[in-house]
Amino acid sequence: MKKIIYRKLLSDCLIFFCLALLGISAIIWVFQAVNFLDIIIDDGRNYNVYLSYSLLNFPKIISRVLPFALFFSFSYTFIKYEAQNELIIFWNHGESKLTVINFFFFISILIMLIQILILSFLVPKSQEIARSKLRSSDVDYFEGLIKPKKFNDTIKGLTIYSQEKNIDGEFKNIYIKKNSTDKNFQITFAKKGVFELRNNKKILVLYDGRTLNSRNNKITNFDFSKSDFGLSNMNSHLVIQQKIQEQSTYSLFYCLYNIYISEKKIRLLNCELANPTNVYKELFKRLINPLYLPLLVLISLHLIMTSKENPVYIKKKYFIFAVGFAMIIFSESSIGYITNKLINNAILISLPFIFIVIFYLYFFYRLNFNDKKI
Template identity: 65%
Template sequence: MKKIIFRKLLLDCLTYFLLALFGISTIIWVFQAVNFLDIIIEGGRNYNIYFEYTLLNFPKIVSRILPFALFFSFSYTFIKYEANNELIIFWNHGVSKISVVNFFFWISILIMLIQIIFLSILVPKSQELARSTLRTSNVDYFEGLIKPKKFNDNIRGLTIFAQEKDVNGELKNIYIKKNNKTKGFQITFAKKGIFELKGNKKILVLYQGQTLNQNGENVTNFNFSKSDFGITNMNSHIVTYEKIQDQTTFILIKCVQSIFEIKINNTISCKSPKIIYKELFQRLISPFYLPVLILISLLLILTTKENQKYNKNKFFVFLAGFAIIVLSESSLGYITNSLTKNILISILPIIITLIIYFIFVYKLKISYRKL
């Protein structure tokens, strides 16, 4: 009977938790996806790249929302059970409150481990893939990048200006400067330009213009009545280096071991200990606040709704939960270059967990031998 009771309570908690987690994450993801439309409008990329990039950012959103969803869903479940007098059934069937606390404490440890794996492996990998998707993609909608009466330099090594653009997409008085890989450049002037489809590619066709080529000390120029301007294999201005957030946890740990000595793949400097400590703290230490949040929500079972202190207890629980969430996020600001100081900050969630657990022991008058 006790197993059925625990299973039912756990199932309800996890159901509300998952609904809240993916519901809130999806809403935030949709709003963020709207902001990512700049990838299409200003970056000139196709919709496949857009959808792939936005989907790869979903795991990061889930990891950020998880603490909020965990605390509020568990708190809501315990309040709902108390309001429906379901907790009384537990106590009448011989289920002790400390056994409920112990049961959910071990569940919180499991959720914490899942979050650590999520933050240490899945999120960095998805962020690296998202950045790699942009880094290796080409500009497919070059036509949309050109704004009249504005120098457009979204494309790396290319600046283009058009005095006006009519409703048919025809450009007037065009200036194009293209930097070569060597020490040189190409400048093109044209009275008119229009995008035409040739095969499965759109090209910019220029009319009545002149091109000036400079390569080292050599300068050449020629006039043309019609010329095709190649726009394939062009990339917009995006970050090409890997961020700390994209690095694997293994690399970051190796950096800590030899913080002032090595560089990893020439992409990440290990001479930035504070940044590395912060990233490791967020991945490996922040999840330790999850058991704290579940234990705080369990404080709701200490009083019944008939107790005059019940409403005050609810208010205290939500205030304490909110404070712990803020503390877990703000702790990153106290990370320094000193490993010793960072260790002290890192053991704080463990200390808080022990304090809350001993509150249960004291309140429920459970002796250490019976534990």
């Protein structure tokens, strides 16, 4: 009977947790996906790149939403059980509150380990794959690059302008400037321009124009009645260099090894020998921040300590919610206090352990030595 009761309470908590996690993450993903439309509209990428890049950012969203969803779902479930007098079933079957607390504390540790795996392996890998898709993709949605009466310099070294676009898709009075170096450039004027599909690639065909070439301070020009302007093998201004968030956890530890232990100082990507603060922050986010998850569950478990018949129950309920959300904010903002000093970082690393011990000792003391007052 006890196993059934525990299974029912746990399933309600986890089901609500999964629904809240996926629901909130999906809402955030939709808003973020709208922002990613710039990859197509302004940067000229195709829809496959946009869709892949958007989906690969979903694990990152889940990892950010998980602490809030965990605290909210567990707190809501405990409040619902207390409101429906279902927690009394535990106490009538001889279960102690400390046993229930230990059970959910163990579950929170399992969720913490899952969060560490997500942050340490899944999120960096998905971010790296997403960025690699941008690096390997071509700027091939060129119609979006030409906006009537607006200069567009999304592509590096290229500025495009068109006076208007008619209903047939023809661009009128096109201006194109292409810079190869600081001193060398090419300027093209054309009365009309049309995109044509050739060998599964879009080609901008210009009609009735002139091209000016400047090379080594020498200017040449020629007129044309029809000319193809190739836009392949061009890069946008989008940052495609690998960021520290996209590097594996192993690479980050190897960076620290290279700084403090290895005698041969090797230059590594995003590994600054004199200032490894960013590496510390990233490792803190992946390995230390998840330690606050068991603490959030312990905070929500305070809701089973007081009966709804107690006059202070409502005030305590709001107080616990305030403490939980404050702890979430504190855990996220503590990353900003990471420095190069190991002593300061050690203090920040020890804080979640200290908080967990304090909260658990509070439960242990109250339930074992002050039980008559509960």
